Amino acid sequence: MQLNDEEKAMLNGEFGTAKQWAIDHQIKVGEFFDAPDMVTVSQAHMMADPESVGEAGVNFMESIANDGGRVVIPMITDPRGVDLNHYRPLGQTEEMANTERRFIAACEAIGIMMTNTCVNYQTIMPPLLGDHVAYGDTGVVIYSNSVCGARSNFEGGPSALAAGLTGRTPRYGLHLDQKRRATRRFQIKTQPAELTDWGVLGAVIGRMAGSYWEVPVVEGIETVPTSDEIKHFGAAMASYGSTPLFHIVGITPEAPNLAAVKGAKLPVTKIADHDLAELRSNFGAKGEKPDVIVFAAPQLSIVEMGEVSSLVDGQKLKVPMIVCTSPQTYGDARRMGFVDKIESAGGVVLEGTCFYQQGAKEIGEANGWVRLLSNSAKIVNILGGYGYKPALASMKDCVAAAINGKIV
Amino acid sequence: MMKVLKCHKGIGPKVTGEALVADDNFSTRYDLDRINGVFSRPQHKLAGESYDQKILVLNTAKGGVASAWMLHEMTARGITPKGILFNEANTILVQGAALANMAMCDRFEDGDVTSIIKSGQIIEVDPAAGEVIILD
Structure with missing residues (x-):
């Protein structure tokens, strides 16, 4: 990877061991995905729930804090695993709460803002068209890429932290124009009526697309959705398909028309009512008592x-x-x-x-x-x-x- | 007979170990009992198999962003695969391997790696060289 003088200095440890770890981590990931260089990012957003972070992850965050690691761009967090005002009634343990408390203390020492949200695009600071960011949480990434036109890969917690510490991320995947072009073309007829319909439609498309590297473009949506509707659509698509970006023709900012996302020559997949019904049929339980x-x-x-x-x-x-x-x-x-x-x-x-x-x-x-x-x-x-x-x-x-x- | 497979340059240290192979995908969050080191999701083709100290050979990685922490967490407890080979990795697992310092490679020149390597074979993974050697 091409590194500038500042990045080389980070790698040489001239800015401390925390930044050295961060840039080294980014180079490893960047080289895996053939990134030519680094791109500066305006924000980072970290997913880190205690279940996945574990004792080892908390120890790691504390070591970054103790080594003097401090973020250089606004860095925010995904939801916590424990609401410290309400966890015993749910059956969550004191051990889990303590993991959470230690993790929060380490984040605060590093200068991370504990926003604890996966809807930062509705509540904190939505990124702009063309804005390079390093976001975690698949729902956050797909909304920011698709609806805002920002540029982010799925950044796991460690990589989002690295971006916060260095202010940049490897330029691969969705930071590149060619990876944002449509690869799958879907046409819909039945218009989604409420939030769950939007979620089901997103889920069906996600499942058909089925890979991080596929970019669906959707035709046939007749009304501009609300932020909540497209939030459910994207979150479900990302969950079922690991999909980080979609375009909706005439609605999302990079797709004023099919040609803009190079979608005109793609074969068409029609989403039929039975596709939507089939997905729902996995989750039906009429007449039963919910717990x-x-x-x-x-x-x-x-x-x-x-x-x-x-x-x-x-x-x-x-x-x-x-x-x-x-x-x-x-x-x-x-x-x-x-x-x-x-x-x-x-x-x-x-x-x-x-x-x-x-x-x-x-x-x-x-x-x-x-x-x-x-x-x-x-x-x-x-x-x-x-x-x-x-x-x-x-x-x-x-x-x-x-x-x-x-x-x- | 020894066979050398070329792949894209990977991540992590050079390792040697026994392969555990399936034409299936991989989610650290949903496929594994990480405490006992076994594949636990009943629908997974490796359900019931221990992955501890094995080199996994699978199609691609699935699952959410949180799994980036999990390889590190598994490595710290010492119940972990030695490395993972994919036909195609995803961003999250590669980031996770970088944090955990675990060997990971993908994009094999000879095609579907899950059909080339067999479970039980001893393989050597050299991520820096972009090379996997089947030793027996």
Whole structure:
């Protein structure tokens, strides 16, 4: 890789051992993917839940902090695994909370802002068209690439940290024009009506695309979606397909038309109603009693918080309901009375976490939860691997199931 | 008989070990019981097999961003593969291998690596040279 004088000095240890580790890590990854050089990035975003980080990861973060590692660009965090104000009732252990406390202390010493959100593009600072960033969380990356037109690969926690410490990242993958061109062309006919429909459509396309290196371009969307709708669409696509970028013709900024993303000559795959129905059929459970209702993955926006609170207002829930939102949104939702309405009905609002990153397996075992109902196509995909039998329904039907004790 | 396979330049140290091969994908988060060192997802073709100290040979990597931490966590506890060969790696696992200092290579010149190497064969992986040698 071509390194400039500053990068060579980092590698020689002239800026300390933390930066030396960071640039060395980036060179290794960059050479694997044939990156010609480094590209400067404006922000970094790190995913690091205690389950995946482990004792070793916390020790590593503490060593970076003790070696004087400090970020040189704004660096923010994905949801935490523990809401330190509400973990014992969920069956989360003190050991898990302590891992989280140590991790947070190390991050703060490094200068990382504990935003604890996977919807930073709605709440913190959305990147601009052409903005190179180093983001973690597949949902964050796919939204930022596709909807904002920013440029990021999936950066795992260690690589996002390296980018925060050096202010750059290896120029490979989605930092390059040629990797952002469409490789798969999809046409849709049935228009998605609400959030879960968008999630299901994203999931179907993701599953068909099926690889990090495929870029779907979608034709036939007739109405400009809301930020929440396209958030569910992208999060599900990334979850089912490891897909980091999509284009929607006439809607997303890099695809004013098919030709702009080199999609005109690609063979067409039509998404039929039976494709959508087939995906949903994996997550149907009409008439059954849910053990828990979860709204998360991605964290809820203030608009979604308002919708959930309206649906539960004045009701008494028969089934535990967990709602995960960002700390930024939580403050607003509390001030506007949304949190009170959800809590009065018997629901729980968690701040700065996302259910599947909280040790969901252990929480399920501690509470005897198996049949989980959610409106998130992403979370029902993930939690099948964690011992749950997940079911999918719209937000309205999820709340109805919480009130009636039965999936409608 | 010894056979030399050329691949793209990889990551991590030179290692020798027993291959564990499947025409399947790999997620550190969803396929493994990382405490006991076995493939645990029932649908995985290596379900029930121990991966400890083996060199895994698989198609591609799956799973979310969080798995970048997991190879490091596994290495620190000492229950870990010695290396992983893919037909095509993804960004997250490569980043994870860089942190864990684990051998990882992909893009083999002779085609599908999961059909070239057989489980139980002893192989030598030299990531810096972009070379894997089947020793028996």
